[in-house]
Amino acid sequence: MTSFALKNGRLHAEGVALADIAERFGTPCYVYSRTALEAALDEFLDQLKGCDALVCYAVKANSNLGILNLFARRGAGFDIVSGGELQRALAAGADPQKIVFSGVGKTAAEMEQALAAGILCFNVESAPELERLNEVAGSVGKKAPISLRVNPNVDAKTHPYISTGLKENKFGVAYEDALALYRRAAALPHIEVAGIDSHIGSQLLDPAPFAEALDKILQLVDQLAADGIHLHHIDLGGGLGIRYSDEESAPSVKSYLGPLLAKLAGRKLKIVLEPGRRLVGNAGLLLTKVEYLKPGEVKNFAIVDAAMNDLARPALYDAWHDIVPVAPRAGEAKSWEIVGPVCESGDFLGHGRPLALAPGDLLAIMSAGAYGMAMSSNYNTRPRAAEVLVDGDTAHLVRAREAVESLYALERTLP
Numbered sequence: 001m002t003s004f005a006l007k008n009g010r011l012h013a014e015g016v017a018l019a020d021i022a023e024r025f026g027t028p029c030y031v032y033s034r035t036a037l038e039a040a041l042d043e044f045l046d047q048l049k050g051c052d053a054l055v056c057y058a059v060k061a062n063s064n065l066g067i068l069n070l071f072a073r074r075g076a077g078f079d080i081v082s083g084g085e086l087q088r089a090l091a092a093g094a095d096p097q098k099i100v101f102s103g104v105g106k107t108a109a110e111m112e113q114a115l116a117a118g119i120l121c122f123n124v125e126s127a128p129e130l131e132r133l134n135e136v137a138g139s140v141g142k143k144a145p146i147s148l149r150v151n152p153n154v155d156a157k158t159h160p161y162i163s164t165g166l167k168e169n170k171f172g173v174a175y176e177d178a179l180a181l182y183r184r185a186a187a188l189p190h191i192e193v194a195g196i197d198s199h200i201g202s203q204l205l206d207p208a209p210f211a212e213a214l215d216k217i218l219q220l221v222d223q224l225a226a227d228g229i230h231l232h233h234i235d236l237g238g239g240l241g242i243r244y245s246d247e248e249s250a251p252s253v254k255s256y257l258g259p260l261l262a263k264l265a266g267r268k269l270k271i272v273l274e275p276g277r278r279l280v281g282n283a284g285l286l287l288t289k290v291e292y293l294k295p296g297e298v299k300n301f302a303i304v305d306a307a308m309n310d311l312a313r314p315a316l317y318d319a320w321h322d323i324v325p326v327a328p329r330a331g332e333a334k335s336w337e338i339v340g341p342v343c344e345s346g347d348f349l350g351h352g353r354p355l356a357l358a359p360g361d362l363l364a365i366m367s368a369g370a371y372g373m374a375m376s377s378n379y380n381t382r383p384r385a386a387e388v389l390v391d392g393d394t395a396h397l398v399r400a401r402e403a404v405e406s407l408y409a410l411e412r413t414l415p
């Protein structure tokens with residue numbers, strides 16, 4: 001990763017020293033690199049050159065307007081899962097014709113909102129959702145373009161919390177039920193069958209399950225065609241993993257897409273992709289300061305000013321994030337528990353990290369661009385961190401640190 005590198009013994013984001021960002025904007029602070037964000041999107045666009053394809057960035061991974069806007073400017077579309085994400089994407093300059101709407105719980109109001117915006121496609125996840133969408137579209141005098149999200153029952157071999165393509169998951173329509181539901185959709189007056197969709201899980205480091213899922217989906221596409229139901233696009237979902245530690249290696253976009261594109265060659269299907277993590281994960285880090293060192297008999301604790309409310313992934317999934325000093329110091333490394341100030345034993349960012357530390361040191365929690373800020377909370381009445389987007393030698397504040405007053409501004413005491 002060249003966007004975050006040591007220069008003269010100090011860690012930089014592109015041309016800006018992280019220590020300068022900490023001084024100017026405070027900590028904890030999310031720092032993103034424009035170059036890394038654009039390079040990640042370009043890795044997809046390069047592979048898709050010459051194809052009728054659309055990359056719909058999964059907004060849930062990181063919904064900052066500054067990031068959405070950079071992707072929109074480069075022609076990306078967006079995969080949204082709520083009316084809120086729709087509003088955000090539009091505010092960031094998204095083209096509604098490049099938006100797909102996923103999610104198992106779309107409300108009637110969200111459907112109306114998306115129909116009014118004129119989105120590309122609703123990824124419908126159940127029979128009752130299809131019926132509701134037909135009614136809502138009828139009530140506003142529109143036809144709703146749909147894909148069914150089909151659950152191919154493929155094991156993504158990833159963390160159970162982020163695996164979505166198995167029968168036991170709540171997502172999508174069972175493979176065996178898809179044909180009948182497509183027939184129903186084709187018969188509904190306010191539904192227009194546009195495509196087919198599947199998403200099998202997240203952080204996949206082995207591309208094989210994607211190919212397995214596609215084979216099953218293509219069988220269905222052929223059965224549908226034999227039934228007179230012709231599709232315009234195929235949405236392959238997201239899920240391509242990133243490298244979080246040196247022990248992992250993530251497949252290139254080429255080795256992920258190559259086999260899929262080969263299977264799709266000769267078919268007149270527009271390709272839609274929904275990558276989230278892969279576009280933003282390694283383009284961001286969480287900058288934090290060591291408040292106290294608390295060496296102990298059994299464990300040594302380094303208490304930093306970022307916590308599980310800022311980055312939930314370690315507490316929630318036992319996820320690994322590299323933790324590196326912003327200005328590595330000489331001296332003997334000790335094994336540290338990197339923990340936050342939140343009152344929970346699960347509030348940790350890393351276990352047993354060998355580091356030479358002193359109070360006041362800055363640390364970078366790496367690969368925090370995806371599902372970092374987007375999953376943060378105000379637990380313990382902690383204002384959410386600032387977000388900074390670095391573009392060359394310039395650091396732009398793309399979200400100000402929250403003010404404590406704003407955290408209780410909507411609350412009232414009894415008369």
Ligand code: LLP
Pocket residue numbers: 058061079102103162164199201202203237238239240274275276277278313370371
């Ligand atoms: N499309 C759909 C329908 C999804 O449900 C997801 C992610 C994506 C696309 C994007 O997947 P990605 O390319 O980012 O893997 N919070 C978890 C990850 C949850 C993923 C949920 N769905 C984490 O921090 O690992």
